[in-house]
Amino acid sequence: MTRPLLLRFVTVVGSSASFYLLLSVVPAYAQSAPGGGSDRAGLVTGALMLATVAGELVAPWLAARCGYRVLLGAGLFLLGAPALALTVSRSMVCIMAVCLVRGLGFAFTLVAGGALTASLIPPERRGEGLALIGVMAGVPSLVGLPLGAWLASHTGYGPVCTAAALVALVSIAAVPGLPGREAASGPPLGIFAGARSGALGRPTAVFAVTAVGAGIVVTFLPLAVAPGHSGVVAAALFVQPAAATASRWFAGRRADRRGASGLVVPGLAASAAGLLVLALTGVPAAVVAGAAVFGAGFGITQSATITLMYSRVPASGYGTVSALWNVAYDAGMGIGAAGFGAVAGSTGYPWAFVLTALLTLTALAPARLDRAAAREQPATTGEDRAATAKRPR
Structure with missing residues (x-):
């Protein structure tokens, strides 16, 4: 402080x-x-x-x-x-x-x-x-x-x-x-060069996919829930960011102690599970619970991806990391809101939420590839050096 x-x-x-x-x-x-x-x-x-x-x-x-x-x-x-x-x-x-x-x-x-x-x-x-x-x-x-x-x-x-x-x-x-x-x-890192590099490109892609779900929840949840359940919608839209905020704090502390790479897959799994539960739009308890689970997963993914990305660049690349991460956030939310509306018009809201959950799980591929790549290059990032310094000699 x-x-x-x-x-x-x-x-x-x-x-x-x-x-x-x-x-x-x-x-x-x-x-x-x-x-x-x-x-x-x-x-x-x-x-x-x-x-x-x-x-x-x-x-x-x-x-x-x-x-x-x-x-x-x-x-x-x-x-x-x-x-x-x-x-x-x-x-x-x-x-x-x-x-x-x-x-x-x-x-x-x-x-x-x-x-x-x-x-x-x-x-x-x-x-x-x-x-x-x-x-x-x-x-x-x-x-x-x-x-x-x-x-x-x-x-x-x-x-x-x-x-x-x-x-x-x-x-x-x-x-x-x-x-x-x-x-x-120091020499700046170009944003397009950063996006092309696997070290930054993979976490960016993972976070963009989860941001798609966030844009869908805040935009379409009030429309997907049956009329007359405004209290349920209000509760869901409150617990989602609240859970994201709390889990982001937890994930940040956990990342400092054991590394951030192990948090990405659990965050994705929780995000997908929450979206799947939200498909039960006619069950008020499921809507609130699904929003909470999705929020928790989204917060974990937020914290894990941004921490990983900053740990992989020198100080001159911090601006590029911040730009890539925020572009993934804003573009993912916008694409999610636009695409979900078109899909829901054909499938209905419940099945559209199911398809969004499946889309979220596709980010497991770059997440696992990223973790495997990190294991092949031990103690080369800021995160790894900090973890190595804490190990007893």
């Missing part, structure tokens, strides 16, 4: 709270504008996520030139300041422009912030440290989504947009206390 790490917590909460406060508010804002419709809601969310993925792809290149601290500060500014424009204009052009700029800003905070986090944590405590950052980012998402909708319905769109802007802009004050260009020193 160093001072720079505590300052990093401030920027994590600021970026996450700003993003999630408006995530469900802006689509409703666009839909309620004169001439609005449901197509507008989809357009603004699509623009936000498209810009986020694009920003994640270019962020490592920018970080190599200006440093993580500068990029994080710029990201917080781009995330916060444009939200103020929503208080003065309701035109679709303005809303789309705000979403595109905020998406870029959020991407910069994810990539630069993630790389900074890895540089601030000792390698032997990296699993737990990354899990703690995940908790700090997860709590604002749990609170921000419902709070943003509540504020918009009770106080109007202006106050919630202002709040989202201020929470990001105020957190910029913590950025000068963080390390800057020195964290990005």
Whole structure:
């Protein structure tokens, strides 16, 4: 718990709270504008996520030139300041422009912030440290989504947009206390080169597959459960991220002690099992239990993959790892939500959940290949060196 790490917590909460406060508010804002419709809601969310993925792809290149601290500060500014424009204009052009700029800003905070986090944590405590950052980012998402909708319905769109802007802009004050260009020193690792390498490509693919399930759960669970069970849906959508947060912490501590590679397969198995139980959409207890099991597996996979990836690169590659992991997260969720809708239209929701569970199990192949490759190269990664240092001589 160093001072720079505590300052990093401030920027994590600021970026996450700003993003999630408006995530469900802006689509409703666009839909309620004169001439609005449901197509507008989809357009603004699509623009936000498209810009986020694009920003994640270019962020490592920018970080190599200006440093993580500068990029994080710029990201917080781009995330916060444009939200103020929503208080003065309701035109679709303005809303789309705000979403595109905020998406870029959020991407910069994810990539630069993630790389900074890895540089601030000792390698032997990296699993737990990354899990703690995940908790700090997860709590604002749990609170921000419902709070943003509540504020918009009770106080109007202006106050919630202002709040989202201020929470990001105020957190910029913590950025000068963080390390800057020195964290990005050394030859940078290109994002496409990193994706092609098995050491990073395999964990990225595994996490992307599990993120597909996460996008499906948050998008379609309210539609799949029979009408009249809104309480069940609310409970399921609460226990899923709560279980993910708790299991991510557990997995991080476990990874520091015994290594992260052994957690990937159990995380995948739990994720698939949870999706399979969710296929029982007519059984309220099964829906809540399935969401909890999936959340636990997803949290384990989150922690294991990100810890493995950081352990396999030097400090100059932290930005690339952060970008790859976040692209897998966002792209997986988006692809899952889009693909599941098409499949469910033909098979129905229960069978679509079963097929998603089977899809998740396909990630066992790269997971097992990755573990076998790691065994063939002992004590070559940061994770292995830390584990070796703990062994009695």
